[in-house]
Amino acid sequence: MTQLFTEVGQAAKAPSGLVPFRFREVGGDYLLSNFLGDWVFVTKDEMRSLARGELQTGTPLHDKLASKNFLRDSIDAAKAAERIAHKKRFLNYGPNLHIAVVTLRCNETCVYCHASRANMDAVHTDMTPEIGEKVVDLMLQSTSPAVTLEFQGGEPLVNFPVMKHMIEYALARNRAYGKELEFTMVSNLAMMDEEKLAYLIDRKVQICTSIDGPEHIHTKQRKLVGGNSHREAVKWIERINKAYIDIGLDPTLYHVEALLTTTREALKLPREIVDTYVSLGCRAIFLRPVDPFGFAGRTAQIVEYDRSAYNEFYRTAVEHILDLNRKGEQVLERYASIFLTKILGDEEPNFLDIRSPSGSGIGALAYNYDGKIFTSDEGRMMYETGDPAFQIGDVFSSNYRALMKHETIRALVMASIRDTQPDCVNCAYAPYCGVQPEHSYRTQGTIFGRMRESTTCAVHKGIQDFLFGKLRENDPKTTEILRRWTTVRARTHFIQASSAS
Numbered sequence: 448m449t450q451l452f453t454e455v456g457q458a459a460k461a462p463s464g465l466v467p468f469r470f471r472e473v474g475g476d477y478l479l480s481n482f483l484g485d486w487v488f489v490t491k492d493e494m495r496s497l498a499r500g501e502l503q504t505g506t507p508l509h510d511k512l513a514s515k516n517f518l519r520d521s522i523d524a525a526k527a528a529e530r531i532a533h534k535k536r537f538l539n540y541g542p543n544l545h546i547a548v549v550t551l552r553c554n555e556t557c558v559y560c561h562a563s564r565a566n567m568d569a570v571h572t573d574m575t576p577e578i579g580e581k582v583v584d585l586m587l588q589s590t591s592p593a594v595t596l597e598f599q600g601g602e603p604l605v606n607f608p609v610m611k612h613m614i615e616y617a618l619a620r621n622r623a624y625g626k627e628l629e630f631t632m633v634s635n636l637a638m639m640d641e642e643k644l645a646y647l648i649d650r651k652v653q654i655c656t657s658i659d660g661p662e663h664i665h666t667k668q669r670k671l672v673g674g675n676s677h678r679e680a681v682k683w684i685e686r687i688n689k690a691y692i693d694i695g696l697d698p699t700l701y702h703v704e705a706l707l708t709t710t711r712e713a714l715k716l717p718r719e720i721v722d723t724y725v726s727l728g729c730r731a732i733f734l735r736p737v738d739p740f741g742f743a744g745r746t747a748q749i750v751e752y753d754r755s756a757y758n759e760f761y762r763t764a765v766e767h768i769l770d771l772n773r774k775g776e777q778v779l780e781r782y783a784s785i786f787l788t789k790i791l792g793d794e795e796p797n798f799l800d801i802r803s804p805s806g807s808g809i810g811a812l813a814y815n816y817d818g819k820i821f822t823s824d825e826g827r828m829m830y831e832t833g834d835p836a837f838q839i840g841d842v843f844s845s846n847y848r849a850l851m852k853h854e855t856i857r858a859l860v861m862a863s864i865r866d867t868q869p870d871c872v873n874c875a876y877a878p879y880c881g882v883q884p885e886h887s888y889r890t891q892g893t894i895f896g897r898m899r900e901s902t903t904c905a906v907h908k909g910i911q912d913f914l915f916g917k918l919r920e921n922d923p924k925t926t927e928i929l930r931r932w933t934t935v936r937a938r939t940h941f942i943q944a945s946s947a948s
């Protein structure tokens with residue numbers, strides 16, 4: 448890239464009439480993206496002409512740029528404003544995700560989780576019913592018309608009575624608010640039983656679990672005292688999926704969601720991990736790299752790795768997923784789906800860590816078992832390791848307005864706007880990207896982050912390089928599969944009745 452401009456030298460001059468755009472070399476061509484998120488590939492020769500200020504009307508390059516809103520004269524300003532407002536409509540509402548850590552106690556020990564668990568005898572880390580009610584009260588005050596209460600831990604099933612109490616209380620209180628209310632539980636499933644399951648199915652609680660890959664790697668990384676963590680998870684995934692079918696739900700849409708944490712060990716097994724997920728009936732695989740919040744420095748040395756190795760793993764795994772799709776298997780990768788939804792259309796999937804500004808505080812709030820409130824679950828984990836930087840209040844003394852106007856939230860919003868940050872401001876991927884400022888703070892000591900040294904940025908660049916590489920190849924079958932991954936099918940069964948009474 449630098450070479451191209453060195454070559455053009457003093458002849459460099461921008462053609463008039465172009466809108467500001469960013470560019471990046473992908474697969475030997477140049478990807479150009481503009482403020483609307485429209486993009487186009489130009490050849491090296493075409494880029495050279497642009498760098499010399501040459502753009503003749505009636506040429507294929509001129510037509511290509513005009514058709515994708517790169518030329519000022521051909522832009523419909525009203526339509527452009529409408530598109531931007533549509534993409535950023537999440538800014539119209541307050542937080543919709545409310546994470547309640549109902550206990551820190553956990554029956555499993557995971558290599559990548561040191562901060563967010565406590566031993567089973569640490570009963571003082573259980574949320575009380577009174578705190579649970581205050582969490583629900585605050586959640587229902589959100590200006591978002593749809594709210595999700597997500598139960599986390601530790602292992603939430605350890606404090607099942609309080610979880611149940613919060614669900615019943617939320618259902619009763621919501622009659623006065625009439626919000627679209629959803630419940631989600633993130634569990635390792637080892638403490639599930641038929642009675643609990645019957646309640647969760649009856650109350651339409653979505654269930655999400657963790658699978659680290661094939662049995663040998665899962666059990667090595669997630670220790671269950673006196674049991675096999677993988678067998679327990681698999682047994683209950685199958686049981687829950689059957690329960691959904693029994694009540695007449697479409698299994699392609701309603702099934703247990705499982706999440707992967709990609710450790711160093713997992714990097715060696717991209718295809719095996721994909722096959723494990725497919726064999727469990729999962730239609731979406733989220734190839735998440737290990738994050739730095741849960742573990743202490745010593746464990747990081749066991750599970751962490753260079754992000755170029757992760758990118759290699761990601762490419763191999765997604766190529767395998769694409770091959771499975773070509774053979775008729777309907778399965779997608781979640782990162783790809785999030786980025787492609789923004790790249791191929793004007794929809795915003797509202798994934799809080801990959802949007803600009805991020806969802807810290809304005810898209811989500813996390814409530815600790817003791818009632819303390821944080822801008823995200825990661826911010827809460829930082830508190831558990833001794834850094835209260837992301838605490839913005841507590842359920843006893845804070846009111847909703849004060850929380851939303853908190854200076855920490857304002858700072859996090861400023862820090863996560865990609866269009867104003869060094870590095871991102873010049874990055875062709877800025878229209879589709881986002882970072883979590885808590886992650887930058889944890890890894891680099893600043894909420895603004897230095898993206899050229901950021902592991903999140905390395906992953907986001909790697910994934911978008913891969914996706915745009917595929918789009919540049921323009922193979923009709925592959926493009927059709929990638930487009931299919933952007934289709935959202937709403938799971939309306941999980942939405943509680945929204946009419947106020």
Ligand code: SF4
Pocket residue numbers: 865870871872874875876877880881882898903904905907908
């Ligand atoms: S985080 Fe990295 S990939 Fe994303 S916009 Fe910023 S520089 Fe680009």
